[in-house]
Amino acid sequence: MTDTAVDAAVDAHDDDHHPSDLFYVKIAGILALFTALEVGTYFIEDSVDPWFLYLSLSVLMIIKFAMVAAYFMHLKYDTPWFRYLFIAGLVLAMGVYAIFLFAYDVFGLG
């Protein structure tokens, strides 16, 4: 194995871990499309069931959040330990504050 071969192997490894600029542009385009869809719901909210809006906006929000975290923050490519740390914070926050909000009947389900 020559030095050139090692360089090539390292470059290939590098390409595996870091997508091309075009890939990032495509991800940003998808995020912009989803944001446009979200904004679009504002103009039709008077004629649509609010629960449908809550559901569709929540789904779009979660997808956008996951895409930024996975691709722009490289969680998809980095060591899983970073993912565990971030998800631990997220799950803890969602758990604690979901209990808090249900306790105060914020969602009107009580």
Place this chain on the structure above:
Amino acid sequence: MSEAIATKSDQAVDDHGHDAGHGTTTGISNNKLMMWAFLGSECLLFGALISTYLLYKERFNGFAEGLAPFAEDGRNIGPRFGGSDGEGVFDIPFTSISSFVLLASSLTMVLALSSIRRGEYRNFRIWTLTTAALGSVFIAGQIYEFTEFVEKGLGYSTNIFGSAFFTLTGFHGVHVTIGIVMLLATYIMHKQGRLNQDKAETVEIVGLYWHFVDVVWILIFTVVYLFPQ
């Protein structure tokens, strides 16, 4: 021979600006680990602020008459009365543009990181300054929006909704401002020759913070501005 190859390989990996955890006992970069732990804890901060907003936004819908949303002159002040035809203080089209600006800044941030990893310093400087500029546009929009709200009668202490709203969005604005300072510091360090391809991880860590600010705005924009009242 194999030792020589290993040395060359290690050098090449370091030159590509990642795998900086090579010398740590865990094999993971301590700096990145610290940033991710910090971002995990930030989830709790923003979780608290968003939950408080959700709790108190009801107050301005009239569920707790007398507490909110009434201003001192008795006017009913809320964000989106009457939906898209209402007279609420929120300007959704304007805030939507701000959201697109912040989203675009995440793209330029990741392009800045890609550039410095490849050693393309001119592109790195352009994308870093563009990211800082887009962040500044977002902050300028937020200041304008806050000014408009105050002129329409919704101040920090007007009602309990106003306090929750300004605290949440204000904290986010402070985070964006800190991010802009970090980006400018990164740019200055690079100009001084203290930041180049082999220290690309520093840019990556600044980028993580910046993208986190973006994902928090994804939540705030939907929950605060777009969810039907």
